[in-house]
Amino acid sequence: MSLTLRDGVCATDTADGMVLLDEVSGRYWQLNHTPALILRSLIDGAEPPDIARALRDAHPRLTAERAGDDTATITRALTEAPPVMPA
Structure with missing residues (x-):
């Protein structure tokens, strides 16, 4: 399985994991270490x-x-969330 960030969404590593920012809507998602590891791996x-x-x-x-x-839970949540989509 592979995911990609939607156009206009950027990811930045933080000390606690990762932040995703939708540059169009201004919406952001803060991921702790576990979902950040899962998202990086899926990408x-x-x-x-x-x-x-x-x-x-x-x-x-x-x-x-x-x-x-x-x-499974985090992958499902990420694929249902606006910042990512199946590659």
């Missing part, structure tokens, strides 16, 4: 099982089930 073309493994690598106490659920 890079990673598949959800690989992203879940990366989450577990970043957070060793996270169970495989929780990592998979978090990846």
Whole structure:
């Protein structure tokens, strides 16, 4: 699965994750580390099982089930949100 930012949306890394800004509407989204990692991975073309493994690598106490659920939930939220779209 691959996502891309919509035209007019820019991403900026922050100390806490990432901020997405829609330069047309002025609307913005602040992502903490987990959704930022998931979005970066999706933009890079990673598949959800690989992203879940990366989450577990970043957070060793996270169970495989929780990592998979978090990846699915955040991916669904991102694809339903205005700043991103399937590539």
